[in-house]
Amino acid sequence: MAREINLVPDIKNEFIKTLKFRNLIFFICIVVSSGSLITILVSLSIAGGQQGFISAKQSTLDLMESKINEYNDLGEFLTIRDQLSNISSITENKVFMSRTFNILSAIIPVGADYINISELSIDLTREAPTFTFDAQANAGTEPFIDYNVLDSFKKSMQYMRYDYGEYVDKDDNSIPAYCIIEAGNDGATFKDPSRGYYAFWLINGEGCNPSYEAPEEDEEDEEDTRSTTNTNNETRETEAAEKKAAAVAASQAGYNIEDYNGEKVVRIWRTPQYADWYKENPNEDEVYMDLNGEIHNVPHFNSACISYSGAKKSSESITWTATNENCKLVPGSDDNNGIDIQQSSNGRNSSNDLVLRFSAVISFAPEVFNFNNHHMLALSPSGRRNVTDSYSQIQSMFAERAADCAQDDTACITTPTSGTQSGSEED
Numbered sequence: 001m002a003r004e005i006n007l008v009p010d011i012k013n014e015f016i017k018t019l020k021f022r023n024l025i026f027f028i029c030i031v032v033s034s035g036s037l038i039t040i041l042v043s044l045s046i047a048g049g050q051q052g053f054i055s056a057k058q059s060t061l062d063l064m065e066s067k068i069n070e071y072n073d074l075g076e077f078l079t080i081r082d083q084l085s086n087i088s089s090i091t092e093n094k095v096f097m098s099r100t101f102n103i104l105s106a107i108i109p110v111g112a113d114y115i116n117i118s119e120l121s122i123d124l125t126r127e128a129p130t131f132t133f134d135a136q137a138n139a140g141t142e143p144f145i146d147y148n149v150l151d152s153f154k155k156s157m158q159y160m161r162y163d164y165g166e167y168v169d170k171d172d173n174s175i176p177a178y179c180i181i182e183a184g185n186d187g188a189t190f191k192d193p194s195r196g197y198y199a200f201w202l203i204n205g206e207g208c209n210p211s212y213e214a215p216e217e218d219e220e221d222e223e224d225t226r227s228t229t230n231t232n233n234e235t236r237e238t239e240a241a242e243k244k245a246a247a248v249a250a251s252q253a254g255y256n257i258e259d260y261n262g263e264k265v266v267r268i269w270r271t272p273q274y275a276d277w278y279k280e281n282p283n284e285d286e287v288y289m290d291l292n293g294e295i296h297n298v299p300h301f302n303s304a305c306i307s308y309s310g311a312k313k314s315s316e317s318i319t320w321t322a323t324n325e326n327c328k329l330v331p332g333s334d335d336n337n338g339i340d341i342q343q344s345s346n347g348r349n350s351s352n353d354l355v356l357r358f359s360a361v362i363s364f365a366p367e368v369f370n371f372n373n374h375h376m377l378a379l380s381p382s383g384r385r386n387v388t389d390s391y392s393q394i395q396s397m398f399a400e401r402a403a404d405c406a407q408d409d410t411a412c413i414t415t416p417t418s419g420t421q422s423g424s425e426e427d
Contacts, residue, residue: 094371095124099378103131103329103368106378107160108397112140113149116349116399128331128363136347136355136402143415144354145346157339159381160329162365164373165303167199167268170254170287173210175201175299177374180268181260189377196271199375201299203255204264255299270301270375272308274320291318301375329378331365338363346412347402354415357402 100122108115119134137153139146167175181200183189190198202208255266277289277298287298293308305327311319332338344358367373405412 095129095369096371096376097122097124097369099369099376100131102376103364103378104397106329106380107153107157107362109149109153109156110397113146113152114138114140115149115153115397117397118399118401120398124369127366129366129369130364131362132360134357134359134401136349136357136399138349138353138355143411145356145415147344147356150341150344150356150358154339154341156381157330157333157362158328160333161305161324161379162327162329162368162376163303163305163324163379164327164367164376165301165305166374167201167299167301169201169210169299170297171211172302175210176207179203179205179208180375181265182375195273196269198267198269198271199301200258200260200263200265201268202263203257203266266299268299268301272300272320274310274318278310278318304373324379327365327367329364329368330362332363346405346415348405348409348412349402350400354412355402 104117108117115135115137117133117135121132123130123132137146137149138144139149166177167180169175179202181190181202190200192198258265258267272289272293272295274289277287277295278291279286279288282288282296285297287296289295289308289310291310291312293310306322306324309321309323311321313319330338340361342359342361344356347355347357349355368376368378407413
């Protein structure tokens with residue numbers, strides 16, 4: 001049997017191992033140094049390239065700056081640019097002054113006991129918009145001077161409310177405000193005597209149907225259209241119109257389409273139709289309103305102020321309640337800070353009737369005039385009033401200023417006033 005004899009001393013083996021380890025360390029150092037050198041070179045190259053790029057861009061910017069400075073209308077351009085950048089903030093602060101007519105129609109009493117305005121000043125720049133006016137109250141019966149009319153007017157302010165929100169389709173998609181018609185040509189709000197208020201939805205208007213997306217035009221078809229004759233163009237346009245009409249008609253499935261002033265419209269009820277909408281066990285796609293006031297599968301109005309609820313009294317009897325606690329038209333009216341009757345005195349109107357003259361200041365909720373609050377409606381204690389921008393609707397509220405009592409007008413000077421005096425009587 002062969003045997004191996006190790007003739008190399010142990011010290012020699014250790015020396016050989018040490019040499020190998022040293023060579024390995026040298027190799028690693030060489031590799032690391034090479035990598036570091038390459039990294040440095042690459043970094044220097046990138047830095048140099050960036051500096052060159054920056055220099056080139058700086059030259060371009062300097063050239064553009066010189067050209068801009070040579071532009072004669074630079075100041076006007078910068079002004080327009082600043083205005084465009086402020087569009088959002090301007091819109092947020094924009095007010096809708098025409099809502100004044102709706103508010104007046106809600107707060108000014110009409111009928112036997114009425115109030116006429118002779119002068120009106122409106123200030124919408126304050127945190128709380130104010131109406132300052134001179135007016136005259138007529139009790140409707142002799143002697144026509146009755147502080148109860150003024151008291152009633154003042155106390156009614158605490159019951160005034162407003163409402164706003166958005167109209168939605170049956171899938172709860174918001175309908176743009178410009179697609180809604182809420183009043184007729186005479187300025188009066190649409191109202192059914194037995195079913196309440198409603199509006200018309202221009203469902204065929206551009207961008208008015210949230211559930212309908214117009215098909216994208218094919219670029220090749222567009223190029224082909226440009227190269228064809230006028231006859232072919234008319235044919236293509238007719239076909240495209242028919243396809244669009246078919247698509248819109250398909251998207252309108254389930255809606256009751258009506259005609260209004262030559263437009264295709266859908267009637268949307270602002271007043272909930274409790275009797276028609278409430279279902280105890282509705283089907284999946286059936287129109288219904290639950291006892292929490294939630295409305296499903298029908299276009300309707302989502303109010304930001306009014307909440308509805310129902311209470312079941314019997315198997316066939318439901319009592320519905322509409323609540324509006326947060327949207328007060330005159331927020332400070334509970335403690336009489338919302339309306340200030342500054343003075344009152346006897347006088348005679350243009351018909352020579354005795355009337356009660358007075359001056360008042362009313363402070364309203366700023367949200368009422370906010371441009372972003374759509375479909376605003378002022379509500380009086382007796383119910384909803386017309387939303388209108390028509391001067392004819394409020395024409396009867398204004399009258400010539402009542403005259404002071406003449407010195408020889410004994411009836412005007414000595415006629416006692418009835419009711420509770422609401423202001424400081426002026427001799």
